[in-house]
Amino acid sequence: MNLNNKVAVVTGGASGLGRAAAQALVERGATVVIFDMNAAAGETAVQELGASKARFMKLDVSSGANVEAAFAQIVSDLGRVDVCVNCAGIGIAVKTISREGIPHDLDLYRKVIEVNLIGTFNIARCAAAAMARNTPDEKSEKGVIVNTASIAAFDGQMGQVAYSSTKGGIVGMTLPMARDLASEGIRVNTIAPGVMATPLMMGMPQNVQDAIVSNIPFPKRLGDPAEFAQLVVHIAENSYLNGETIRLDGGVRMQPR
Numbered sequence: 701m702n703l704n705n706k707v708a709v710v711t712g713g714a715s716g717l718g719r720a721a722a723q724a725l726v727e728r729g730a731t732v733v734i735f736d737m738n739a740a741a742g743e744t745a746v747q748e749l750g751a752s753k754a755r756f757m758k759l760d761v762s763s764g765a766n767v768e769a770a771f772a773q774i775v776s777d778l779g780r781v782d783v784c785v786n787c788a789g790i791g792i793a794v795k796t797i798s799r800e801g802i803p804h805d806l807d808l809y810r811k812v813i814e815v816n817l818i819g820t821f822n823i824a825r826c827a828a829a830a831m832a833r834n835t836p837d838e839k840s841e842k843g844v845i846v847n848t849a850s851i852a853a854f855d856g857q858m859g860q861v862a863y864s865s866t867k868g869g870i871v872g873m874t875l876p877m878a879r880d881l882a883s884e885g886i887r888v889n890t891i892a893p894g895v896m897a898t899p900l901m902m903g904m905p906q907n908v909q910d911a912i913v914s915n916i917p918f919p920k921r922l923g924d925p926a927e928f929a930q931l932v933v934h935i936a937e938n939s940y941l942n943g944e945t946i947r948l949d950g951g952v953r954m955q956p957r
Contacts, residue, residue: 701782701841701936704729708783709774711761711823714741716898717848718787720925721932726753728933730783733774735759735823737788761788761819771826780834783936784827786847789816789866793859809862816866820847821873824888828877832884839939842885846935847874849892851947855954867892871945878943887942889935894949897922917951 708725712718713734722732726749733755736742742756759770774781790812796804824845831843849870856864870890878888895901895912901922902909913920931948935941 701837701839701844701939703783703933703936706730706782707733707774707778707780708785709733709735709771709781709823709827710785710787711735711759711819712788713785714738714745714756716787716900717893717896717925717928718785719745720929721785721787721846722749722754724926724929724933725783725785725936726750728937731755731778733757733778735761735770735788761786761823762814764822767822767826771830775830775833781827781830782834782843784823784831784843784845785932786820786823786845788819788823789848791860791863794862795859796861804861809865812862813866813869816863817869820870824873824877828881828884828886831886836885840885841887841939844887844889844936845877845881846932847888847890849890849945851892851894851949851952851954853892853945854947857954858957874945875943882942887935887939889941889943890945891928891931891935892945892947892949893923893928894947894952895922896925896928898925915952915955916949919950921950923948923950 708730710718710722710732713722714736725732731753734742735757739758746754746756757770794804834842836842847870850867852860852864853867853871874890
């Protein structure tokens with residue numbers, strides 16, 4: 701897909717991996733609509749990206765009615781949706797039972813599922829419905845969806861049972877969703893990032909960062925959000941890439957803790 705003059709939706713686009721993806725898409729000529737719960741960061745992102753190329757909408761990705769309304773507004777205002785990048789998500793560190801034998805809080809587990817897994821599907825289903833209205837391009841494409849999982853989908857560590865469940869679910873939905881949407885000319889792929897240099901990770905003590913980096917084969921450093929964004933752009937532009945989950949992790953395989 702040629703990204704020039706296309707319309708892209710990026711969830712979690714006000715910071716971290718989503719912000720990097722929004723930047724890369726704008727640089728390739730797309731107009732980006734950022735969905736995020738952080739209004740201040742969202743407005744700052746629009747200012748930095750340029751008001752003519754970016755918009756912000758405060759949105760809870762797990763809300764069916766609100767997401768449907770948001771996509772209807774985008775189609776009304778901009779005429780189309782061509783690319784969807786799902787980066788919104790939350791993470792917690794809670795074991796199945798605590799040292800005292802107390803079970804994992806079920807409402808907390810449910811919240812992570814609602815935001816990460818249901819939120820990803822909610823956005824994807826509405827993006828697909830909007831993309832299906834597009835006229836196919838010269839390669840018969842109408843749109844592309846890029847979801848974000850994590851290496852935790854495969855190498856979940858202690859305390860990541862909720863987070864890993866959601867990311868495994870995103871991996872699991874990738875191929876069937878791609879198959880569902882094939883007849884509409886819509887591709888679906890997933891990126892499973894490793895340990896990236898996001899604000900959350902960079903805020904950790906240096907000794908914690910060093911311990912994580914020591915297990916990464918090569919390159920021996922945290923991943924750059926710009927590298928995630930580079931892969932987003934490649935997936936969008938490579939029309940033969942479909943139904944795939946791609947690890948972006950420097951070859952690391954996480955230890956139990």
